[in-house]
Amino acid sequence: MLSQSISTSAPGGRKVAPAPAATTDHFDVLTGHAGLVASEFIYRKDEEIYGEDETAEYVYQVVRGAVRTYKLLSDGRRQIGAFHLAGDVFGLETGMKHRLAAEAILDTTVRLVNRRSLEQAAHSDVRVARDLWSITSGELRHAENHMLLLGRKTAMERVATFLLEMDRRLARAGMIALPMCRRDIGDYLGLTLETVSRSLSELQAKGVLGLSSARQILLRDRHQLAVLNC
Amino acid sequence: MLSQSISTSAPGGRKVAPAPAATTDHFDVLTGHAGLVASEFIYRKDEEIYGEDETAEYVYQVVRGAVRTYKLLSDGRRQIGAFHLAGDVFGLETGMKHRLAAEAILDTTVRLVNRRSLEQAAHSDVRVARDLWSITSGELRHAENHMLLLGRKTAMERVATFLLEMDRRLARAGMIALPMCRRDIGDYLGLTLETVSRSLSELQAKGVLGLSSARQILLRDRHQLAVLNC
DNA sequence: CGTCGCTTTGATCTAAATCAAGTTGAGTGG
DNA sequence: CCACTCAACTTGATTTAGATCAAAGCGACG
16 A cells, blocks of 8 residues: 655755655655655644635645545535545645545645656656556556445445444554544435444444444444455 | 547558547647657457557557456456547556457457657657546546446446447447446446346336347437436 | 534425236247 | 347336425534
8 A cells, every 4th residue: 555655845845854765655755855845734633625616736645634525516515535543645636626525534734745846757767657656556456446336235234334444543552543423424424423423333233333422433343344345 | 538549650650640630639739740650450350459457559549449357357357447439549558468358349450559769759749648648537437437347336327328438439320339248247247237228228118228130329318327326 | 601513303294116917029830 | 140148238016315494403703
């Protein structure tokens, strides 16, 4: 899995030494690339980062916190396309506009890079170009898996898939600390918040998971979840 | 909208002059690029072009016919991610493997380019790299719209969206000649074939469309469909 | 310690799935 | 040229998974 990171140059162009990465991070080539200037910004819980169809001026990376990107229908029905967690890049476009809106799920620090500078870096360095393509390709892979979930999986299968995804992406010491509410999960999985809640309760009753609080989940039987996941 | 075209060099490297494009086709830069060799191949109706998780050796472009790309669950439930029509590129990956399987919907001619050569072209020509990224980005845009459809739209809204998409992509002389069966449409829209059939019958009864045969559709009221589309 | 947003749980409803016949029409062979 | 076949499609009857409507819990925060 790609661990998406972009330049850590400070505003003004002075470099800030990033913590040395132990892994062969695919996106390290972007780090400290000449001419790239990144700044940090904090968004409050539920604050909009950009709107649907807004001009795409920046590319973002989550430093701390969590972000949801989503589309709305005219009557308010919402589909969340992805959750972006620490390290994830979002808001990267090839066209002029953002195709989904982005909001902070909780108080969130993001790093942002001017999109034009990134394009220029890609123009002079084929590795940067390749990395941008890889980020988009990774988002496409996620979307393809999610279409299968939304089109063909049962409610219980969707929740199982969600739990395994969150376990992979944000488990610390075996626990999942969910940043998002039941409504967000429902809008991500194409379900209502009540159905999400009932599915989680049923999995708890079966001993597949433990809920120390509504958003603190302990997976007790990943094998059972993997079976539901197909 | 991107009209995705790739090299038209003949096997053996001799160039075949392509018909001059009247439009500023975004993917013309790939046409005749040095070192790219494309060959053509014909697949019969329902023939597999590549399987899910198969190593991605080629990138494909539909010349004539139509292709479905899909994912399966272990019990046979299928989600079609996209239909690829004349001119469309498919099978482009940044990773080692195809993430969806591809099958010809009817007898179909495809042009194929070795994936390694394309990557080398992208390495030496930043415009090629940019075009590959744009193709992937276009697929992501489609997938994002389709997630909204699969997660949040009603059956009638899904069918309306499908009809407008097909009208845009393959209408000739005001008529849509569908290459795919009702089951394919259902597996694309996350519905059963019966629900697709009932929705089409209802739209015909309301005078929104005319069915001269099951696969020959005339849209009589695009405005009404656009309203359903939200 | 009261309030308010989030979550759970229960009762009922409904859109779409499933099950089940028929109908149509394109292709095949007599 | 017509009858037969078979897959694709339509339509009807019934079921059901998940939505909707409703009412308590609960827990964090002022």
